[in-house]
Amino acid sequence: MTRKNYVLGSLFLSISAIGALSGCSSEEAASATGDQVITVGTQNDYPPFAFADDSNELTGYDVEMVKVIDERLDGYTFEFVAVPWDSMFLALESNKIQAIADQVAKTPERQEKYLFTNESYFAAExxxxxxxxxxxxxxxxxxxxxxxxALAGDSYTLLLEEYNETADTPIDLKYSESGNPSEMLQDVQNGRVDAYVNDPIMIDAVLEKNDLGVEIVGQPLVNDDMGIVLKNGEEGEELKALIDPILKELKEDGTLAELSIKWTGGEYIPE
Known part of the structure; x- marks a missing residue:
């Protein structure tokens, strides 16, 4: 099997320029092997799932999961780029990226519009x-x-927006311009907002890193399965047919469980 070389880039709000941050480009590597390049978008500030490390390289559970898929899939090279959440689906629709690995919940609304892997790779609360x-x-x-x-378009905000449709007194959603979870949790600590709703593993990671006076309360509101989102169309369908068996294999051989324990401290793998 061909050894894959990974390059980490940045996809800015204009979603017009992808810049390499380190190493030789994956396009050069793909040219040498004849592989087809698949550009995967993810955030750079969503630990422990997808974030930039001290060397400014993307890492985390979602990124490593895709890298393992890449290692087991001949004929393709995956290139990772950091994309702000509010540009993520626009980048996919405009083919700036062909896949998203960023803890995207498989909601019915999204499944109507985008192509998800059948196999889920993480069970989130x-x-x-x-x-x-x-x-x-x-x-x-x-x-x-x-x-x-709140962050426009994410599953946590959609949950609250749906709740507001029938609530006697609506929740006052304060939409963030930055989309940075650490900033929103700082807003909770400083009293600028009363609460923040998101994934407990990410929240705990941010609280530990920033030593914030914030805590998780109550019981989980909902459970979601996360899937890889692909560009809708023939190419996405072909890639989905290749990725799903590998994801199933990664579940059965314990690879996903090992990655989950490494990055989150527990096994959060859906059946």
């Missing part, structure tokens, strides 16, 4: 985070009339 010591918020009902940090 949705929880509420508040300032340490606060006792008046435990459930989603407790968020009514309160301000909650």
């Amino acid at each position: 949705t929880v509420i985070a508040v300032k340490t010591g606060r006792e008046d918020i435990q459930t989603v009902e407790d968020l009514e009339g309160k301000s909650v940090g």
